[in-house]
Amino acid sequence: MAEPLVKKDDDRDDEVDYSPFMGIEKGAVLQEARVFNDPQLDARKCSQVITKLLYLLNQGETFTKIEATEVFFAVTKLFQSKDTGLRRMVYLMIKELSPSADEVIIVTSSLMKDMNSKTDMYRANAIRVLCRITDGTLLTQIERYLKQAIVDKNPVVASAALVSGIHLFQTNPEIVKRWSNEVQEAVQSRAALVQFHALALNHQIRQNDRLAVSKLVTSLTRGSVRSPLAQCLLIRYTSQVIRESGVNTQTGERPFFDFLEACLRHKAEMVIFEAARAITELSGVTSRELTPAITVLQLFLSSSKPVLRFAAVRTLNKVAMTHPLAVTNCNIDMESLISDQNRSIATLAITTLLKTGNESSVDRLMKQITNFMSDIADEFKIVVVEAIRSLCLKFPLKYRSLMNFLSNILREEGGFDYKKAIVDSIVILIRDIPEAKEGGLFHLCEFIEDCEFTYLSTQILHFLGNEGPKTSDPSKYIRYIYNRVILENATVRASAVSTLAKFGALVDSLKPRIFVLLRRCLYDSDDEVRDRATLYLNMLGGDGLVGETDKDVKEFLFGSLDVPLVNLETSLRNYEASEEPFDISTVPKEVKLQPHTEKKAPGKKPSGLGAPTSGPTSAVDAYEKVLLSIPEFSGFGELFKSSAPVELTEAETEYAVNVVKHIYDGHVVFQYNCTNTIPEQLLENVTVFVDASEAEEFSEVASKPLKTLPYDSPGQSFVAFEKPEGVPAVGKFSNLLKFIVKEVDSTTGEADEEGVEDEYQLEDLEVVAAEYMLKVGVSNFKHAWDNMGADCERVDEYGLGVRESLAEAVSAVINILGMQACEGTDVVPSNARSHTCLLSGVFIGNVKVLARISFGIDGPKQVAMKLAVRSEDQVVSDTIHEIVASG
């Protein structure tokens, strides 16, 4: 500016913070705004004041209602000035103030005058301002002018009217629809952006008229569209038409596909990309259709512009999820992106490669990634580690190189979250790929030799104690564990002592040597370490005393605490030092909260160190503890499976109830988790009355009511049923919640003595065949299948009738059986006509089951399948077939 807004102080020139708005204050600027009322307007001064007001608003300052009204009225005076620059600032200011309806009337006439002015800039801006602040009633008055403006020869005016139309359509669609003739005319405009805006508005007016959209697309795809933006819009509309019309069944051709393909040769990159993206997103796209789109995206991958590379790799990443083979051609280009400066691009490239990579390319890929890892941030490294983990589960045979990679990066620098992600991955691989166990444990041992994170060290020591003794040569881990006792802090030392004890308990040959090591720990400087050593020596009989029985020792070392920690804490707090020692058996075992529901969130597999590692049934350990503490259920034997909680009430009802189904060999226990959401009520003697008339094979044997259910403190009520042993009995149960309700005084929190009986209808619950199946995967299905042998095999074919799609049929069958899909065979390529699905699981009675299912679909979507089941028991193989036949 010729003159800065605030008088510039020369001394300040060098100061970094110099700003013309320094020290600006709302009150002072509002005072300055009085110049708007001067009879002789100083246009420049007024412009400066408006700029200051806009600056304040832009910095997040707000005006009170009174201030805004005052400024608004003052600003309207400025319409008297002929200064164009000032007028533009006035327009901006009015839009920012968004005046109320009665204020709008004040400026309407001024703006309408400007709308018909000879200055095009005035007209365009006045239209935009007026349409922004207007309401429906005023709109009918100015409608005539707007219709004219749409077909105005000045493109800025036409665009202003069209864009305003797009906004007004949200509030006044009926009025805007009347402009359709003018809009149609504007679509043919020679001005690039007018055509774009007209196209957008035209589509909006006709969006519910499929025929009209189709006609519009037909005429425009042949004609000439001038701006790249309009062309992009047309591509989007074309995709919509394609989506709605489907594939021509006779020729297999898609209407308008030629147009999309032609757009791939457009001169503007945004159009090429829009078309390529549209093609990849076509439903049921064939590889022939994909090829040209992939080719242009591949070219973009080596562009010098980061935005282009990002757009291309992001789209290819999506394609790789459904058509990994189509993307493999780009793998070379993608590999060079691993070292891209832009880390979003590099990470997308890596994860795409890990999706498309086949077994043979894994080794080369790992080499590439190794170079890349050193110079990216931890958050990206974690993404990569997670991708590698899933790759390893996909190609278990490649565990060696992937495990090597993980152990290498484990040795390098990195923060806690990153290291934890790596350790978690190794633990998961050890759990899922038996062959990887010894190597993996060894890598973890190496890691704790030089690990700065106490948490990770103790977790690994714990894991080592559970897994190490079961390996072929447990003695080789002892050195690493004992080194911890010598070198680490007290927390880690104590963990190491426990781990040593576990080795001693499980491996008899090591016992004497473990005793020697434990005795050395008796002189540790930390009391916890000394106490543990003493305890374990006594238990294992190391001091020549008679140790506890073998079973007790193992229970003590490997079992988890059988009382809830919260309860234990409360009991210990209440315990007063006296002659009588603290007795852990006095701690109540009833769980006050619902500790396991959040852990068992649907679809979330327990992972990492916190996850159970000792076989399929341990996921239900926690439930088992609760159930064992209830004498009525203790005779049911081993718990086979617990379902995820199923809601029996709508969200936000008075009482929230969900049910967990516990399956035993000859029994089923329903655990009703109840929550009372009314503060003024206390519920007592809460029982669930179950009607099993639609579940013939079940008969109720026990019911355990919940004594009290105060507000917002969940509790459990149980009902147990007997059912034929080992049989996957199914049925439907209806549930009625019965209780005594007592009023609670909200001020004192005390409940009335007298209560009223009441009941509350819950939704029905079902026990289905899948409840009797545990999802247990195998790493190498073919190997497992061959090992199982065909002794108890049963093969049969089934028609599934007309299904929505092949994928839908596959997932329905997997759900009915409740088995684990192996080797990613639950994913069906979108245009596949046939598919083979490999399933594995453990059936009630701990019988391993494998299933190989071949699906086929024909033209009218008839689906048929061939089901081959192998298990250790012919009866079970037949049962699986029965589930399918009757389900």
Place this chain on the structure above:
Amino acid sequence: MQESCPTVKSILLLDSEGKRVAVKYYTDDWPTLSAKLVLEKSVFTKTQKTNARNEAEIIMFDGYIVVYKFIQDLHFFVVGGDDENELILAAVLQGFFDAVGLLLRNNVDKKTALENLDLILLCLDEIVDGGIILETEGSVIAGKVATNGLDSAGSLTEQTISQALATAREHLARSLLK
């Protein structure tokens, strides 16, 4: 808003410390001032260390795509939804960037931008209206902003508006010849 029309959610012009020079929001994705400031802070910190001085850069987070470009102590950002065509957003960014360059006669830094804040605000007003792209050609945007300075030729210091317009026309002609 309509699904199929390309939409800009926000345009931000921040300084080298992440403070506002001028910002514009076109959607209710960030309803409060504090939500807006949180966005600006994370956009700024996530991009701060990258080199976006030659080519426009891009980042995706929290379900938004952000394209950005830096010059001197000014950081230009355009924010869109994660299903938006990245290249359209980049075109808007380039248009904004070029227009500001023309209007400030290549003296693009925070000080000059604040001294000419009226031009920057008008420029934003001519690029996007309520999320809909009005114009992406930098020279045309600058031309629209500058025309209204014709009478009050005080907005630019050393060089006159007509000179700025001349450069704008030159740019326009070149882009037509391409």
